[in-house]
Every structure is written in structure tokens, then in C-alpha cells.
Amino acid sequence: EAGVTQFPSHSVIEKGQTVTLRCDPISGHDNLYWYRRVMGKEIKFLLHFVKESKQDESGMPNNRFLAERTGGTYSTLKVQPAELEDSGVYFCASSHHASGSSVNEQFFGPGTRLTVL
Amino acid sequence: KNQVEQSPQSLIILEGKNCTLQCNYTVSPFSNLRWYKQDTGRGPVSLTIMTFSENTKSNGRYTATLDADTKQSSLHITASQLSDSASYICVVRRGAGGGNKLTFGTGTQLKVEL
Numbered sequence: 389e390a391g392v393t394q395f396p397s398h399s400v401i402e403k404g405q406t407v408t409l410r411c412d413p414i415s416g417h418d419n420l421y422w423y424r425r426v427m428g429k430e431i432k433f434l435l436h437f438v439k440e441s442k443q444d445e446s447g448m449p450n451n452r453f454l455a456e457r458t459g460g461t462y463s464t465l466k467v468q469p470a471e472l473e474d475s476g477v478y479f480c481a482s483s484h485h486a487s488g489s490s491v492n493e494q495f496f497g498p499g500t501r502l503t504v505l
Numbered sequence: 506k507n508q509v510e511q512s513p514q515s516l517i518i519l520e521g522k523n524c525t526l527q528c529n530y531t532v533s534p535f536s537n538l539r540w541y542k543q544d545t546g547r548g549p550v551s552l553t554i555m556t557f558s559e560n561t562k563s564n565g566r567y568t569a570t571l572d573a574d575t576k577q578s579s580l581h582i583t584a585s586q587l588s589d590s591a592s593y594i595c596v597v598r599r600g601a602g603g604g605n606k607l608t609f610g611t612g613t614q615l616k617v618e619l
Binding site: 429430431433444447481492495 | 509541546547548549550551554594598605606607609610611612
């Protein structure tokens with residue numbers, strides 16, 4: 389079974405440009421999560437999809453970030469326009485169980501390293 | 506404030522030796538505590554998940570403990586191998602009142618040397 393995949397693995401862009409990150413969850417996983425790790429800090433939650441619906445987007449930093457999951461399969465995270473502080477590693481995770489389940493094991497992708505110059 | 510603190514920040518040990526990593530948390534409401542291993546350039550991979558009622562859980566050479574009263578956890582690695590070199594992240598899942606979110610520690614960077 390294929391794991392969570394993310395594309396691209398690395399992206400280097402200039403301040404003010406737009407970047408779109410993609411996540412393909414494990415097939416059949418309804419729950420999809422985006423996280424971000426800024427250098428030197430802990431991984432932090434950005435948002436959670438259940439199928440195509442945004443369940444919780446309380447971690448999104450500001451309105452320059454837009455996440456979509458049309459059709460409830462893969463998801464994209466767009467940053468427009470990118471700022472220097474957006475640099476970091478963006479992780480995607482998926483899980484099968486409902487978020488209310490006590491286990492809800494999440495499987496992480498390898499991450500996309502974003503560098504904004 | 507909901508936080509997860511880990512110590513030490515980094516650790517170097519010789520192959521074959523044991524080590525113990527520590528995690529203290531103030532996350533509430535508590536649902537479960539997880540230890541993840543993250544290799545360089547990879548995503549975190551779950552090692553153990555413990556609920557409130559569990560105080561120890563093993564996964565091969567990895568043994569995690571949980572004291573929900575003192576809000577402390579540890580990860581013990583036995584007979585370390587070079588492949589154990591990675592970042593080990595303690596993660597606490599908040600309960601329903603906290604939105605079921607994961608709160609991450611900053612990790613302990615372990616290096617195993619010959």
C-alpha cells in the first residue's frame with residue numbers, strides 16, 4: 389500500500405510569488421491534515437479535512453494560505469503571495485479513523501521543504 | 506498553555522548502548538500520547554500510542570512509559586543501532602474538548618555512533 393505522498397519535495401521561490409503544494413493521502417483515508425514546521429520550532433497544525441470539507445482550519449496563519457481538497461482525494465495548499473516567514477517544511481498526514489476516535493493514527497508524508505527568498 | 510517539552514534536545518551515544526528520552530506535557534484535555542521517529546528528509550513515523558490507562562508500551566527495542574498523573578513520558582531505546590539516528594518527537598493528542606488536535610514537542614535529535 390502506497391503511503392502519503394507530497395509534491396514537490398523542495399521548492400525555492402521569491403517573496404511575493406505563489407506556490408502550490410500537493411498531498412496525496414493513503415487511498416481510502418477520509419481525514420487529511422496539513423502541518424508546518426518552521427526552523428527550530430515544533431510541528432504545528434494548520435488544518436484538517438474530512439473528505440472534501442474543512443473540519444478545522446484554526447491553525448492557518450492568515451488568508452495568504454488556501455487549502456483545497458476537491459473530490460475528497462488529493463489536497464493542495466497554496467501560498468499567495470509568499471513571505472519570508474512562510475519558509476519551513478510542510479507535512480501532510482492522513483488517517484482512516486474518525487477524528488473523534490481515541491486512536492486516530494495519522495500517517496505522515498515526507499514533507500515539502502519551502503524556502504522563500 | 507498546551508505544551509510538550511522534550512529533553513535532552515540532542516544526544517550522542519555509542520552503538521549498542523541504551524538511552525532514555527524524556528517528555529513532559531501540559532496538554533489538556535488529554536487523549537493519548539505518541540512517540541514518533543523522524544529520519545532526515547522523511548515524515549514522522551509512529552512508534553507507540555498510549556492512552557490514559559496505559560503506562561507502558563513496547564515496539565521492538567523501543568519502550569515508552571506514561572505517567573498521566575505527573576504528565577510525563579519517556580522513550581527507552583535498548584541496544585541502539587546506527588539506524589536509530591533520528592529525531593524522536595513526543596506528541597500529545599488533545600481530547601474532544603481540545604479539538605482532537607496533535608501538539609508536538611520539538612524533538613530529541615539522537616545520533617548513534619560506532
